[in-house]
């Protein structure tokens with residue numbers, strides 16, 4: 001059915017060409033980590049694509065699911081790699097979580113995580129209670145990157161939840177790709193402990209949650225109805241492609257990171273990309 005395929009390709013190309021906004025994943029999509037410098041190296045086409053978007057005025061955001069560092073630190077590292085990313089264009093799950101807490105009227109949040117997890121919440125005017133601080137009337141517990149986690153942190157968080165706090169998290173994926181291997185998602189392990197103790201499952205506020213997509217949309221100045229004209233680009237079907245699918249956005253899977261073309265092609269429908277590309281160079285051709 002070559003006609004079908006060509007029709008699909010054409011219409012997808014038209015949708016990409018008419019995109020009103022782009023959400024890019026960071027690792028494995030725009031850059032790869034540089035173990036030696038702990039910095040980033042741009043993947044082929046990334047510098048050109050962002051520069052072209054910047055000049056055209058089409059809004060874009062870079063959304064990593066990591067909360068080890070505040071968004072501005074990631075943005076600086078991306079600029080160092082040559083990418084056109086201003087601080088305000090960089091998002092982490094703490095960015096979308098902050099927006100969600102504000103929208104819910106939640107003011108006091110126990111954060112299991114350090115500066116990277118906490119900073120965007122404080123910047124949004126929320127009262128952040130650190131893992132080691134004594135406090136009452138906690139409205140939500142928020143877990144993120146937190147290698148320093150200790151048993152007393154579990155105790156305070158469980159006590160908060162027993163007293164009515166909601167459990168929320170930056171990310172609930174067990175592993176992420178790091179320096180050619182896999183690393184444990186800190187919040188996944190912490191969430192599992194809290195869930196075992198309190199029977200409360202953590203609500204995800206980073207990717208692939210609707211809250212994450214809608215925060216990016218809002219930041220780009222786009223209305224909800226523009227979702228179908230937003231392109232989400234990423235290497236992880238369970239994060240970016242699931243987010244794109246559930247939001248009705250255009251999901252472009254790239255094979256420069258976690259998943260091969262075969263894995264992307266065999267995804268469950270909820271995580272299947274609209275198109276799988278070898279990287280950003282072909283996307284640059286489609287969009288340009």
Ligand SMILES: [Mg+2]
Pocket residue numbers: 025026027028029234235236257258
């Ligand atoms: Mg990635």
